[in-house]
Amino acid sequence: MQTNEVLGQLAELLLSGGVEVVDLAAVLGPDTPLLKLPPELAVDTPKIEIHEISAYDKNGPWWAWNWLKLGEHSGTHFDAPKHWITGKDYPDGATDTIPAKNFVAPVNVIDCSKEAAKDHDFLLTVEHIKAWEAEHGAIRPGEWVVMRTDWYKRNGSEAEFLNADNTGPHTPGPTAEAIEYIISTGAIGWGSETIGTDAGQAGGMTPPFPAHSLMHKSNRYGLASLCNLDRLPPKGAILIAAPLKIHNGTGSPTRVLALIPKA
16 A cells, blocks of 8 residues: 555544544643742753733734743653753754754653552562553564553642652652663653652662653653543554754653544
8 A cells, every 4th residue: 555545544534523633732821730849959841831911802802812930840840851961962952953854753651550440659560561561462572661650630639749758759660671671662752740850769770760861861752641541552553752943952842642443
């Protein structure tokens, strides 16, 4: 079958509803949960602000528009390699230099929702991934791997989403060995439903924050604060995750979408 025929069929399926578009992004606004870091370690991303310029009034009689104040890594967002010190030197590692073709790829969805419900510090291991592959098929080069935990259902409350106490945040994520294995498959990136791509306690791992450190060291990407992964099949969906083309950008809030067959 010719490529133009395939694209034509996809267009027809989109128009007819045979292929469904699933929104994997959270609402971006003043109440969006944001990462909180120890003040002795780092400066936090500022709270999101939306300021009105005009609303069909004397400041703009026929139109409405706003200006925004937000960090690159606010809400559902894309992590570019340049975000981490290990990936800082890649010439194609910023949001404006990553090849556009890398923003559209198949996605593997590993369901850890039951484990995360029982243990907020649940860690995905190589053994978990290999068991998933034995059931659903191998992770292929160029594909995304994302961890479903249903954590996005906490998104309405920053306190519940961060789930922190005096020992730090408690959220599920991958082990360093799991990330190394995912990289070895040739996957293009790793995503999660939590505030960042690492587990809440990942600062104490070796290396610290392995999803960030190892993925970006390998010129791969991250997606955080994803939503609705429970609506995706384990395999068969296409992920569209295109960050804003920010000059020398380390990341970007992103309207992540997935294409799935209509049930």
